Amino acid sequence: xxxxxxKGNFWTSDILSTIGYDSIVQHLNNGRKNCxxxxxFLKESTLKxxxxxxxxxxxxxxxxxxxxxQTLREEARKMxxxxxxxxxxxxxxxxxxxxxxxxxxxxxxxxxxxxxNYEQKCRDKDEAEQAVHxxxxxxxxxxxxxxFVKLATSKxxxxxxxxxxxxxxxxxxxxxSEWQSxxxxxxxxxxxxxxxxINFFRNALWLxxxxxxxxxxxxxxxYEKVRKSLExxxxxxxxxxxxxxxxxxxxxxxxxxxxxxxxxxKNAAPGKATGPNSARRGPLPNPKSLPDDPDYSLLDNNxxxxxx
Numbered sequence: 659x660x661x662x663x664x665k666g667n668f669w670t671s672d673i674l675s676t677i678g679y680d681s682i683v684q685h686l687n688n689g690r691k692n693c694x695x696x697x698x699f700l701k702e703s704t705l706k707x708x709x710x711x712x713x714x715x716x717x718x719x720x721x722x723x724x725x726x727x728q729t730l731r732e733e734a735r736k737m738x739x740x741x742x743x744x745x746x747x748x749x750x751x752x753x754x755x756x757x758x759x760x761x762x763x764x765x766x767x768x769x770x771x772x773x774x775n776y777e778q779k780c781r782d783k784d785e786a787e788q789a790v791h792x793x794x795x796x797x798x799x800x801x802x803x804x805x806f807v808k809l810a811t812s813k814x815x816x817x818x819x820x821x822x823x824x825x826x827x828x829x830x831x832x833x834x835s836e837w838q839s840x841x842x843x844x845x846x847x848x849x850x851x852x853x854x855x856i857n858f859f860r861n862a863l864w865l866x867x868x869x870x871x872x873x874x875x876x877x878x879x880x881y882e883k884v885r886k887s888l889e890x891x892x893x894x895x896x897x898x899x900x901x902x903x904x905x906x907x908x909x910x911x912x913x914x915x916x917x918x919x920x921x922x923x924k925n926a927a928p929g930k931a932t933g934p935n936s937a938r939r940g941p942l943p944n945p946k947s948l949p950d951d952p953d954y955s956l957l958d959n960n961x962x963x964x965x966x
Contacts, residue, residue, distance in 0.1 A: 664682060664845035664846065664848055664849040665841075665846060665849075668681060668682055668845060673762070673766065673834065674762075674763060676759055679841060682844075682845065683752065685852070686744075686748055686848055686851060686852065686855075689852065689855050689856075689859075690741055690744060690745060690748075690855070692859065693737055693740070693741045693855065693859060694741060696737060696859070696862070697737045697738050719877050719880050722873065722876050722877065722880070723873070726869060726870075726873050730869065733862060733866065733869075736862075737858075740858050744851050744854070747847065748848070748851065751843075751844050751847050754840055755840060755841070755844050758837040758840045759837070761833055761836075761837070762833050762834060762837045765826070765829055765830045765833045766830060768826050768830075769826040769829070769830045772822050772823040772826040775819050775822070776819040776822070776823040779812065779815045779818075779819040779820075780816055780819075782812045782816075783809070783812035783815070785812075786808045786809040786811075787809055789805050789808070790805045790806060790809050
């Protein structure tokens with residue numbers, strides 16, 4: 659099927675028109691542009707995703723993304739090589755076709771100029787013949803001789819112009835045939851390139867989707883390992899591990915004992931800052947009454963040094 663469609667569907671009735679050829683070339687350029695856009699996508703976006711994954715995911719997942727990025731860069735390199743190869747092939751064919759187009763246009767112009775010259779010489783000959791017929795009854799033989807000379811000259815000019823015109827017609831036909839042959843070759847080459855591009859591009863996309871799908875499977879397997887490790891997590895064991903690693907002691911601090919300012923008691927109950935318990939002391943002795951001693955006075959039995 660290769661070469662059977664382009665060469666039969668891109669002609670025009672105008673010999674100077676290149677619209678069919680231009681349509682094919684434009685289509686090929688658009689196809690190569692699609693390859694370039696996909697190539698840029700592989701080069702730019704995959705590395706960015708790999709770096710982001712490296713920062714956000716665990717090391718194994720990041721490494722798998724980096725490996726994927728390297729694989730995609732390799733695919734981008736293959737895409738670039740294929741695109742450049744097709745570009746080179748297309749450029750060679752375009753140079754050949756440009757030369758054929760220029761030669762065809764130049765020869766067509768020469769042929770049309772020769773035709774105009776031939777037609778003008780024919781008109782000049784016709785005018786010379788009419789002038790000779792009109793001067794048939796003229797009495798001036800010199801004037802008639804000039805007209806005959808002019809007629810003979812015009813006939814010679816017509817013959818020369820006719821030869822040149824026919825020569826250019828033949829040359830144009832040869833150039834047209836050569837151009838037509840090159841056009842058919844270009845169509846076949848371009849159609850082959852288009853088939854190769856579609857096949858290569860389709861396979862590249864298919865492979866890219868498989869790589870992304872495999873990356874998802876690989877990442878999920880790694881995530882599953884994390885989930886399994888979380889299933890084995892024991893809150894009690896983690897707490898016990900923390901206690902064993904960071905323990906500071908098992909004995910709490912002793913209570914703070916009450917100490918009386920006047921009579922320290924270290925065994926008093928903690929937290930009870932009350933006055934002294936007079937019941938635990940002996941009764942205050944009653945002073946002896948010594949009336950003859952001026953330093954003493956008689957005290958009542960209810961007297962106490964401690965304020966109640």
